[in-house]
Amino acid sequence: MHFEYQIEGGNFTRAGFASSEIKKMLKQLNVDLGIIKRTVVATYEAEVNVVAHAYSGTIYVDVDEKGIVIKLVDEGPGIPDIEQAMKEGYSTASSKVREMGFGAGMGLPNMKKNADELNITSEVEKGTTVEIRMGFG
Amino acid sequence: MSTKYFHHALKFRKEVCIGCSHCMNVCPTQAIRIKGGKAELMDNYCVDCGKCYRACPVGAIIVEQDDFNQIFRFKHRVALIPSVLMAQFPENVSLTQVSSVLMELGFTHIYEVEHGTEILKDEMARYIRERDNDMPLMSTFCPAIVRLIQVRFPTLTENLILLKAPLDIAASYYNQMLLDEGQDAEDIGIFYITPCAAKIAAVKSPVGQEDSPITGVINMDFIFNKVYTTVKQGFIGKNTCHIPRLDAMKSFAVTWSSTNGEAAHMPGRTLAIDEIGNVIEFLEQLENKEKHDIDFLELRACDESCAGGILTSSNRFYAVERLRKRAADARKKRREGLMSYNTAGPIVEYSAFLNENIGIGKIQPRSMDKLDEDIGEAMKKMKRVHDIMEALPYVDCGLCGSPTCSSLAEDIVQEQASITQCIYVQKRMEQEGNMSPTESMEIMQKIWGSEKFEQKNNSKKIQQ
Numbered sequence: 001m002h003f004e005y006q007i008e009g010g011n012f013t014r015a016g017f018a019s020s021e022i023k024k025m026l027k028q029l030n031v032d033l034g035i036i037k038r039t040v041v042a043t044y045e046a047e048v049n050v051v052a053h054a055y056s057g058t059i060y061v062d063v064d065e066k067g068i069v070i071k072l073v074d075e076g077p078g079i080p081d082i083e084q085a086m087k088e089g090y091s092t093a094s095s096k097v098r099e100m101g102f103g104a105g106m107g108l109p110n111m112k113k114n115a116d117e118l119n120i121t122s123e124v125e126k127g128t129t130v131e132i133r134m135g136f137g
Numbered sequence: 138m139s140t141k142y143f144h145h146a147l148k149f150r151k152e153v154c155i156g157c158s159h160c161m162n163v164c165p166t167q168a169i170r171i172k173g174g175k176a177e178l179m180d181n182y183c184v185d186c187g188k189c190y191r192a193c194p195v196g197a198i199i200v201e202q203d204d205f206n207q208i209f210r211f212k213h214r215v216a217l218i219p220s221v222l223m224a225q226f227p228e229n230v231s232l233t234q235v236s237s238v239l240m241e242l243g244f245t246h247i248y249e250v251e252h253g254t255e256i257l258k259d260e261m262a263r264y265i266r267e268r269d270n271d272m273p274l275m276s277t278f279c280p281a282i283v284r285l286i287q288v289r290f291p292t293l294t295e296n297l298i299l300l301k302a303p304l305d306i307a308a309s310y311y312n313q314m315l316l317d318e319g320q321d322a323e324d325i326g327i328f329y330i331t332p333c334a335a336k337i338a339a340v341k342s343p344v345g346q347e348d349s350p351i352t353g354v355i356n357m358d359f360i361f362n363k364v365y366t367t368v369k370q371g372f373i374g375k376n377t378c379h380i381p382r383l384d385a386m387k388s389f390a391v392t393w394s395s396t397n398g399e400a401a402h403m404p405g406r407t408l409a410i411d412e413i414g415n416v417i418e419f420l421e422q423l424e425n426k427e428k429h430d431i432d433f434l435e436l437r438a439c440d441e442s443c444a445g446g447i448l449t450s451s452n453r454f455y456a457v458e459r460l461r462k463r464a465a466d467a468r469k470k471r472r473e474g475l476m477s478y479n480t481a482g483p484i485v486e487y488s489a490f491l492n493e494n495i496g497i498g499k500i501q502p503r504s505m506d507k508l509d510e511d512i513g514e515a516m517k518k519m520k521r522v523h524d525i526m527e528a529l530p531y532v533d534c535g536l537c538g539s540p541t542c543s544s545l546a547e548d549i550v551q552e553q554a555s556i557t558q559c560i561y562v563q564k565r566m567e568q569e570g571n572m573s574p575t576e577s578m579e580i581m582q583k584i585w586g587s588e589k590f591e592q593k594n595n596s597k598k599i600q601q
Contacts, residue, residue, distance in 0.1 A: 001520055019425050027291075028522075029515045030507035037292045037427070044425040065513045110427070136512060 174586020211326030291502030
């Protein structure tokens with residue numbers, strides 16, 4: 001099955017909507033609770049990243065009985081050095097964003113920790129694509 | 138449906154139900170459907186929060202209780218009373234008065250439930266300090282919340298604090314004390330005066346415990362009415378001179394069951410949330426996180442916590458104020474140096490025994506969101522739910538007998554309903570010539586009962 005969700009850059013009040021929808025779907029599918037948890041944590045983190053850094057984005061979700069692929073494609077500044085961004089504590093977040101409890105520099109490392117497979121591609125001043133792959137087995 | 142997981146104290150009386158669907162619309166777990174003009178409860182989804190009980194305009198939902206006379210099967214009849222019971226009465230009614238009327242009714246011992254917090258408070262604080270995950274730990278005080286988490290937020294069950302509620306600790310203490318006095322186990326009956334349905338369900342089928350130390354449960358409204366009538370009539374019975382010795386309650390114990398009653402005494406950053414809708418909103422967000430700044434979460438199903446229980450009689454805000462007043466009085470007495478308010482109550486003499494038995498077993502998740510046990514089947518059903526949703530109007534009118542369009546879609550997939558129950562689908566089918574007005578009427582009568590349509594046969598008159 002295929003689903004799409006839109007993300008609005010800069011609007012934190014709606015951040016988490018897509019993650020909640022995905023969570024509900026995984027519960028309906030009776031997926032193992034540990035897998036649900038890791039999927040939702042990684043997706044939420046990725047969703048908040050798009051809100052924090054990009055102008056807009058789309059989440060493409062493909063799910064079957066084997067697993068789920070969540071692809072977040074954004075239009076934004078892109079990540080100049082993905083390797084550096086993957087390091088714990090590395091953050092470019094503004095103080096305003098940090099005040100809201102985001103931007104501690106744990107986003108990408110957390111996503112990597114929770115996802116079965118995490119693929120990030122980025123083009124500076126164009127945007128970033130984050131792909132989270134989870135198997136249900 | 139499939140396996141029945143637990144006991145429900147809420148009972149739907151079909152003969153009284155008018156099929157108005159008020160209960161269906163307020164149920165936070167969407168556990169109610171309308172069929173044949175009557176509300177039906179889907180047992181495994183219900184968490185006994187009691188929202189439906191409050192919403193019912195005709196009293197068709199009742200809270201089942203044990204027969205009061207069963208107390209007389211025991212020689213020693215202990216009434217375990219929560220502080221919320223005392224808070225039901227106006228200022229001029231004293232604890233001594235209430236207790237003596239309870240004795241008059243037939244109890245032989247009175248003990249206040251919240252004494253259990255003398256044991257629980259430190260143990261819970263230690264549990265929180267020693268936590269080894271980054272998520273807030275959640276109290277198991279409110280049984281409706283425990284069940285809500287099992288059913289709706291299964292990934293959070295591991296964050297529940299696996300300690301007994303004050304009620305179970307108080308009951309264990311009193312039972313053991315009587316045994317130590319040399320009484321026979323079969324002569325002891327311990328009865329809890331409950332402010333809500335969830336506590337009854339928790340006593341009848343405890344979560345994380347083999348069985349409950351409580352013999353029976355009596356509804357608070359029943360006791361309140363009995364006691365208040367007696368007090369009002371100025372009745373002095375043969376037992377009223379026999380006033381039970383009641384241990385002094387500390388201020389923290391008095392307000393333990395009010396909102397922030399636990400959170401105020403727990404270490405670190407704490408948060409207290411009451412009313413089940415608020416709790417659901419918060420847990421929905423919490424589930425997205427793996428780390429949180431909050432160390433302890435106090436969650437209660439009722440607005441204003443136990444003072445807002447469905448079996449209470451007094452306005453909940455008044456009741457909370459009275460609890461605060463009593464707590465303030467206890468603090469004052471403590472400052473004045475009154476011995477019993479400065480020393481631990483007799484319950485702490487049993488702290489070694491009680492602490493040894495304070496833990497409860499792991500609380501199992503039992504998600505009710507799943508469409509099927511088998512993921513392949515669940516996948517097929519999910520596809521069908523989405524296809525059906527395309528045909529539904531997204532207005533959640535409830536005319537189909539399910540609370541929302543999406544719950545109707547799920548009911549259809551689970552073969553519990555038909556798409557033709559949707560009034561929008563019916564209208565479209567009528568226009569396309571695929572359904573006659575008679576068929577449409579028959580379907581509506583099946584959901585709402587034929588009587589509803591007979592009563593309304595004067596519709597012509599209204600139109601004029």
